Amino acid sequence: MSDLDYATRGAEGTDRETERGVAETPPHRSGLPVVGSTVAASRDGLDFTEEVSSRGDLVSYEAFGTEMLAVFDPEVVETVLVSENDAFEKGEFEMSFGDLVAPEGIAFAEDERWRRQRTALQSAFTPDKIRGYADEMVGHTAALCEDWGDDEVVEVGDAFATLTLRILTRALFDLDFDAERGGVVREATDAISVMMDRFGLLSVLPEWVPTPTERRYERAMADLDALVEELLAEREMGTDPGADAPERDDLLSLLVAAADADGTGMDREAVRDQLVTFLFAGHETTATALTYTCWLLAGNPAVRKRLDAELDSVLGDRDPEFADVPNLDYTEGVVKEALRLYPPVYALYREPREEVLLGGYRVSGDTTLQLATYNVQRDDRWWDAPDEFRPERWSSEAGKANDDRPEYAYFPFGGGPRHCIGMRFAMTELQLVVATLARRVEFERVTDELDLSMGLTLDPGPVEMRVRKRGE
Numbered sequence: 001m002s003d004l005d006y007a008t009r010g011a012e013g014t015d016r017e018t019e020r021g022v023a024e025t026p027p028h029r030s031g032l033p034v035v036g037s038t039v040a041a042s043r044d045g046l047d048f049t050e051e052v053s054s055r056g057d058l059v060s061y062e063a064f065g066t067e068m069l070a071v072f073d074p075e076v077v078e079t080v081l082v083s084e085n086d087a088f089e090k091g092e093f094e095m096s097f098g099d100l101v102a103p104e105g106i107a108f109a110e111d112e113r114w115r116r117q118r119t120a121l122q123s124a125f126t127p128d129k130i131r132g133y134a135d136e137m138v139g140h141t142a143a144l145c146e147d148w149g150d151d152e153v154v155e156v157g158d159a160f161a162t163l164t165l166r167i168l169t170r171a172l173f174d175l176d177f178d179a180e181r182g183g184v185v186r187e188a189t190d191a192i193s194v195m196m197d198r199f200g201l202l203s204v205l206p207e208w209v210p211t212p213t214e215r216r217y218e219r220a221m222a223d224l225d226a227l228v229e230e231l232l233a234e235r236e237m238g239t240d241p242g243a244d245a246p247e248r249d250d251l252l253s254l255l256v257a258a259a260d261a262d263g264t265g266m267d268r269e270a271v272r273d274q275l276v277t278f279l280f281a282g283h284e285t286t287a288t289a290l291t292y293t294c295w296l297l298a299g300n301p302a303v304r305k306r307l308d309a310e311l312d313s314v315l316g317d318r319d320p321e322f323a324d325v326p327n328l329d330y331t332e333g334v335v336k337e338a339l340r341l342y343p344p345v346y347a348l349y350r351e352p353r354e355e356v357l358l359g360g361y362r363v364s365g366d367t368t369l370q371l372a373t374y375n376v377q378r379d380d381r382w383w384d385a386p387d388e389f390r391p392e393r394w395s396s397e398a399g400k401a402n403d404d405r406p407e408y409a410y411f412p413f414g415g416g417p418r419h420c421i422g423m424r425f426a427m428t429e430l431q432l433v434v435a436t437l438a439r440r441v442e443f444e445r446v447t448d449e450l451d452l453s454m455g456l457t458l459d460p461g462p463v464e465m466r467v468r469k470r471g472e
């Protein structure tokens with residue numbers, strides 16, 4: 001028997017394969033004629049997926065013009081992402097998102113084209129490179145704290161997006177992004193996020209209907225394209241402000257060089273799309289993660305106290321540096337736990353290349369698998385008190401619970417060959433930024449309830465917090 005037709009345990013703990021035999025179709029959540037569950041799924045995707053999850057570990061439904069199969073079983077997640085990853089591709093549903101953002105970029109490329117791009121880009125993310133980015137991460141965070149006044153109420157989502165975009169462009173592109181350039185990327189991010197929130201509804205509207213959402217998106221992407229062209233031209237001509245550096249090996253230079261070289265699978269269009277991919281993937285995700293982390297810390301004083309104790313003992317009265325990261329265990333637990341409760345990438349999508357048996361069910365080649373990160377990471381079969389913020393579950397003392405849990409009960413960075421290329425960058429950034437912030441400020445919640453929605457990332461809605469400067 002192949003890995004694909006292994007038996008999985010059903011919600012009641014029954015062995016689906018022996019009880020019902022393989023090759024049944026999964027439970028189905030029926031919807032309305034023609035549009036299926038599109039309206040329900042796009043109105044409140046999180047509630048909808050939660051409702052779907054009560055019907056089994058693999059549940060099909062029709063939405064967005066396609067047959068969807070929601071997956072809540074960590075073993076099946078592992079099969080799709082890791083052990084049988086070759087049998088799956090990103091597929092049409094994911095590509096329709098890709099078309100909105102950067103269709104030729106690494107996140108949507110397949111097969112040999114993807115492999116060559118991944119190899120070419122990997123060199124920007126080696127441990128040595130990340131060590132070199134650490135000071136920027138700390139320095140920009142310290143400057144942000146300087147800008148805040150004591151008792152000021154801040155919308156932290158925006159503040160963190162500006163921060164992470166600054167860190168990203170400095171580290172990966174060797175550029176200082178001024179407010180104007182930052183604004184272009186932020187507007188494009190927001191326009192895409194709104195577009196994706198409405199995506200389900202747009203997919204059942206006739207294509208020619210012009211909507212304000214679509215017009216905003218078109219405008220924002222035109223501005224972003226102009227900015228990207230400007231960046232590439234500046235670097236090609238060596239006219240950008242940092243051009244006096246003798247030899248540059250940042251990601252932007254690598255991309256410009258790749259555009260002319262054979263063997264990378266990147267033409268000019270792909271290079272433009274890589275740049276856009278990294279601008280989005282590299283800042284919105286970490287900004288969202290920071291927003292959730294700080295909001296959770298503000299609501300959990302005991303966790304905050306333990307974090308402060310660790311920072312006092314490891315750092316004393318200095319800022320963190322790269323070499324401290326392995327010693328900041330509790331800080332790492334805080335970040336991992338925030339990524340468990342609020343994974344910025346809340347679901348992954350794949351299509352089988354042909355019909356497969358999955359979790360004991362027959363799944364046709366045109367089905368879109370929705371690997372439900374948000375739901376799996378809050379499933380009480382794998383997590384005690386799943387909705388509670390408990391960073392200590394990541395400590396070495398919690399060993400047994402962690403050992404018993406299936407590996408893919410937690411996958412905020414995906415898994416297998418296509419796992420997040422920026423994972424190490426992101427984890428280093430999150431730990432260093434949280435440590436730098438915590439040394440300088442405390443946050444008090446002004447926004448008590450988050451207004452979660454499925455945008456480009458898991459969107460918390462506006463999050464206001466009062467900043468209290470420490471030691472003032």
Ligand code: HEM
Pocket residue numbers: 106107108118277278281282283285286289343344345348349411412413414415417418419420421422423425426
């Ligand atoms: C908390 C922060 C982040 C989270 C939660 C996150 C999550 C993810 C996930 C889940 C995937 C896999 C998508 C899939 O399999 O369909 C992914 C892919 C990717 N991420 Fe991240 N990411 C983060 C930060 C970053 C950063 C900082 C960068 C770049 C600097 C980045 C660049 C990428 C790229 C380029 C891919 C596509 C990789 C490929 O297809 O080979 N991400 N990310």
